[in-house]
Amino acid sequence: MSDHAFATRAIHAGQAPDPTTGSIIPPIHQASTHVQDGIGGFRQGFEYNRGGNPTRSSLEEQLAALEGGSHALSFASGLAAEDAVLRGILSPGDHVVIGNDVYGGTYRLLTKVHAKWGVESTTVEMSDADALRAALKPSTRIIWVETPSNPLLKVVDIAAIAEIARAAGVVLVVDNTFASPVQQQPLTLGADLVVHSTTKYLGGHSDVLGGAVVFGGDRFYDDVQFQQFAVGAVSAPMDAWLTTRGIKTLAVRVRQHAENAQAVAEWAAGRPEFERVYYPGLASHPGHEIAARQMSGFGGMLSLALVGGSPAARAFTESTELFRLAESLGGVESLISYPSEMTHASVRGTALEVPDDVVRLSVGIEDAADLIADLEQALDRLG
Structure with a gap:
């Protein structure tokens, strides 16, 4: 499928019609185990559902095709995928460098779980190449990049970081959840592995939990699969x-998410109630040029800092109607959250603490005019 366009791969990769019935949609193999043709005689390699399932294999083929990778693995959640990568690559005493604006769960996984097993981590401003080089140690095994980042939408030059990683003999892992493979292809820019919370844009309908790891080659595949x-x-x-x-409509959904987010960001940039608009599609964004170069669009996520600080941010977050107050992102419906006390509560008091005047929006695919009108009425309630 590699010679086909993205939208075509999203629909057809790993999705051959059922050979028995001709069903255009492959069946759900809702089985926990598989009959063997004699001891060790596995049919198409399937033995027990934890080790492999035909439905999961179809998804993994689809995921690899979307990211231009050689292999993919599908997990129960995004954090489960991240945990398997860390366990598969690291040993006690190893060191990880991560950005200073990443998902709170990733930071928690490293500092509260893996730290107990002797894994060290350092946070750094990833856009500062000198700071990144200075953070590297002989024990550094992984540079972990999130771009655009959660929730402040920082943009990192993946190709530049890849050069630093290669020179140091370090593995580059990129969390591509916010951009999705529609708008960013980290493996083509030099990343070794890509991780996703498939709960978000890939699933796209707020009805399924999942995670994925996509590999640029055979390296580390066996370790993470184990x-x-x-x-x-x-x-x-x-x-x-x-x-x-969900993936089959990914291309059209993300296009609409990004179009709506651009409209909301441009509206917000003209409102005096907002101190700052965090969206890489705005020319004022410090990472705009990099995003324009390495992404095919600017995504559906944006954050807003309110002039009135925490009280205004909290009130605004609780005053929308179409933007539903909830964690998560990437679904067709618009969501609003207060990261300081919701998605990023685990990093309060650390170098990753999110400013308490920031509100995060996951802009859905509703009519953009309706979304803006909803945000306007929320501002009106602030008085």
């Missing part, structure tokens, strides 16, 4: 099928 099998955080057949279904 962790997946040994620990067992795999996606269930129904979850894999729902994610596959």
